[in-house]
Amino acid sequence: MKHLLSVEDLDRDRIESLLDQAESFAEVTRRDIKKVPTLRGRTVVNLFYESSTRTSSSFELAAKRLSADVVSIKATGSSVDKGETLEDTVDTLSSYDPTAIVIRHPQAGAARLLTGWVDASVINAGDGMHQHPTQALLDLFALRSRLGSIEGRRIWIVGDVLHSRVARSNIQAFRMMGAEVTVAGPPTLIPRGIESTGCQVRHSLDDLGEADVVYLLRLQQERMEENFLPSIREYARLFQVDSRRLGPRQLVMHPGPVNRGVEIGSDLIRSDRSLISDQVVSGVVIRMAVLYQLLTRPDGDPEGSADGAPIGEPA
Amino acid sequence: MNPESRPVSPALPEAMIQRPGPQASLLIRAVELLDPVAGIEGSHDLLVEDGVIAEIAPAGSLETGEVEVIEGEGLHLFPAFFDPHVHFRTPGQEYREDLEAGTRSAAAGGYAGVLAMANTSPPVSTAEQIEALRARAGVVASVPVGFLATVTRDMKGEELTDMAELRAVGAVGFTDDGLPIANPRILRRALQYQTMTGGTIALHEEDPDLSGRGVMHEGAVSTELGLRGVPSISESVMISRDAAIAGYENGTIQIQHLSAVESIGAIRRARADGVRITCEVTPHHLVLTHEAVRSLDASRYKMNPPLRSEADREALIEALIDGTIDCIATDHAPHAVYEKEVPYEAANMGVTGLETAFSSLYTHLVIPGTIPLSLLVEKLGSGGPPFGIEPFTLVEGSRANLCLVDLEAEWVVGEDGYESRSANSWCAGETQRGRVLVTLADGQVAYRLRSFSLGVAP
Numbered sequence: 001m002k003h004l005l006s007v008e009d010l011d012r013d014r015i016e017s018l019l020d021q022a023e024s025f026a027e028v029t030r031r032d033i034k035k036v037p038t039l040r041g042r043t044v045v046n047l048f049y050e051s052s053t054r055t056s057s058s059f060e061l062a063a064k065r066l067s068a069d070v071v072s073i074k075a076t077g078s079s080v081d082k083g084e085t086l087e088d089t090v091d092t093l094s095s096y097d098p099t100a101i102v103i104r105h106p107q108a109g110a111a112r113l114l115t116g117w118v119d120a121s122v123i124n125a126g127d128g129m130h131q132h133p134t135q136a137l138l139d140l141f142a143l144r145s146r147l148g149s150i151e152g153r154r155i156w157i158v159g160d161v162l163h164s165r166v167a168r169s170n171i172q173a174f175r176m177m178g179a180e181v182t183v184a185g186p187p188t189l190i191p192r193g194i195e196s197t198g199c200q201v202r203h204s205l206d207d208l209g210e211a212d213v214v215y216l217l218r219l220q221q222e223r224m225e226e227n228f229l230p231s232i233r234e235y236a237r238l239f240q241v242d243s244r245r246l247g248p249r250q251l252v253m254h255p256g257p258v259n260r261g262v263e264i265g266s267d268l269i270r271s272d273r274s275l276i277s278d279q280v281v282s283g284v285v286i287r288m289a290v291l292y293q294l295l296t297r298p299d300g301d302p303e304g305s306a307d308g309a310p311i312g313e314p315a
Numbered sequence: 316m317n318p319e320s321r322p323v324s325p326a327l328p329e330a331m332i333q334r335p336g337p338q339a340s341l342l343i344r345a346v347e348l349l350d351p352v353a354g355i356e357g358s359h360d361l362l363v364e365d366g367v368i369a370e371i372a373p374a375g376s377l378e379t380g381e382v383e384v385i386e387g388e389g390l391h392l393f394p395a396f397f398d399p400h401v402h403f404r405t406p407g408q409e410y411r412e413d414l415e416a417g418t419r420s421a422a423a424g425g426y427a428g429v430l431a432m433a434n435t436s437p438p439v440s441t442a443e444q445i446e447a448l449r450a451r452a453g454v455v456a457s458v459p460v461g462f463l464a465t466v467t468r469d470m471k472g473e474e475l476t477d478m479a480e481l482r483a484v485g486a487v488g489f490t491d492d493g494l495p496i497a498n499p500r501i502l503r504r505a506l507q508y509q510t511m512t513g514g515t516i517a518l519h520e521e522d523p524d525l526s527g528r529g530v531m532h533e534g535a536v537s538t539e540l541g542l543r544g545v546p547s548i549s550e551s552v553m554i555s556r557d558a559a560i561a562g563y564e565n566g567t568i569q570i571q572h573l574s575a576v577e578s579i580g581a582i583r584r585a586r587a588d589g590v591r592i593t594c595e596v597t598p599h600h601l602v603l604t605h606e607a608v609r610s611l612d613a614s615r616y617k618m619n620p621p622l623r624s625e626a627d628r629e630a631l632i633e634a635l636i637d638g639t640i641d642c643i644a645t646d647h648a649p650h651a652v653y654e655k656e657v658p659y660e661a662a663n664m665g666v667t668g669l670e671t672a673f674s675s676l677y678t679h680l681v682i683p684g685t686i687p688l689s690l691l692v693e694k695l696g697s698g699g700p701p702f703g704i705e706p707f708t709l710v711e712g713s714r715a716n717l718c719l720v721d722l723e724a725e726w727v728v729g730e731d732g733y734e735s736r737s738a739n740s741w742c743a744g745e746t747q748r749g750r751v752l753v754t755l756a757d758g759q760v761a762y763r764l765r766s767f768s769l770g771v772a773p
Contacts, residue, residue, distance in 0.1 A: 187511050188508055224474070233477065
């Protein structure tokens, strides 16, 4: 597998293999010297056209812990401000002969476009409202670490599903791993025909107690201006999950950033039912696993590396 | 659209609020009963005990007993009427009407239930306002009132109101009546949201860009009078648009105050497409045409939508007969004298109608044989179902919601003044036949014609 553009590029076996790989890297991240030489001498370019804290920093850290050279470009502050096109920007960065380009872009399909322009592996870090495959993978990793298998588990995704690439990726990924998915939110924020992806639809949290895991999506304030909701207040009344609404045996997740007091009660964020911190930690090791699997041969030897040490041993 | 969706609050508050009062016990003897819903007609005795219809029996069968008796010989008894479209002008415009006078006006017309519109000052857009109105109705309303909230905040047409919260505190439905919802995206969102909240959305249908500054129907009369006209298509294109959106979003809409033949066609087509669309017509649109406007009497004849042509009027009657039109709704719109007795173009639009709904239609449509009495009674009583409220019916065990009417009585509209605070009746000064003598609303005697006494049999 050369690129990771969408959860649809994966299957259950590949996902299991990525999760196992991430597990082995988790051990690395627990060391004092969090470094392995796997990608030494390689160049990874992070190209972010949208603001990001978690994804950009964890991709950057993942590449660095694998000993790669990393170049991180944020569109604002770059020549994109001067009107340089995506293709020209990518061409310029290609001249550094990167092994991988990680791209986040506000429009669907941007990552796929890149695969036609560059020799590097392309990793989609979020394209418009379409897909965010590494988010889905890190969420699966966090769940597996806490619950083991999610086969047969009931996962509710609550919030603005309409505008969410996380929701789209996660519905597919959760279902691929055998979970039952329900989406819940006001009818204005649940996409028409979402049932065709195999999930159920609810417009209230009356049955939230059925869920094993509650996955909350951030409510974007702009949605009020576009008349998707009457008010934040009404949304919070109907759909906010806080420590009272969440049962003692239920887990809560959130891709971040959170809007405290809107989709999630402040008290829940660091509670023992919350996987939110685990998700962030998972982000680094999953991205290490993705970089590793895309950029090395299946048998584990780094491609074309003469002096690279075996995986997992310090240089 | 989303088969698993369920309403947010399965247990909604009671839709209608009335002030507390003594429950009636009385016996109406040998009265001509007519309940098109239950299929009852003919001479009967009807006994009400503690506000409930205790017994209905053939005339002469029931014993007089302890209760007050009304001799019903020569009189008619119907299920009380229900008006889903009235303006009670509260809050902010109480000089025109208030809850006390408005419900009194309704009771005088034989109504035991009304739904109040939300285009007040300020418009009813918040839960606090609904709660305040319901509390007030609980003190002064002589007949049960339900309140609609606006679809958009302050009727600005820009943002949705907190529809779920409004329903949770008792809003019966939603309407920006007075204004159309000009932006189709807003209506679409409201209908999507309605999937979750319930609550029929009642629509005042006109395209503001087509209506322009029109003050009457655009036709031969407006041409002669030199008044700007509102073309019928202003109403019908909006109905077609809104019906299409409602069909796409699987929503529930009530089309208010129909006036044009084109609109009837639009509704028939929408229904054939499976859209959940209901509609209403006013008494004045069934009786008057734009010819009346020649008098330039704004107090009687200026309203929105305007009175249209005879062809429109006949089409509305036909649509009432064939069931295309679900109910009669007065759009009771009180205005002060100084708002109406001004040059026609400057006057406010709207006429009252609660006190004369039955008598005007009995006089102008039933007596000439245009429609049967049973249809009139049925359509005056069927304003509830479009809003999820069951119609009143005269069956044993049900709450007493009924009106006693003297079909022979002749009276001059407005001669003794009005129950309403306002006098802008479209039939002011007209001699009509058919007078409401007594109205029972949810078991209480809500109205008794002053000259009619409850007494013992002679």
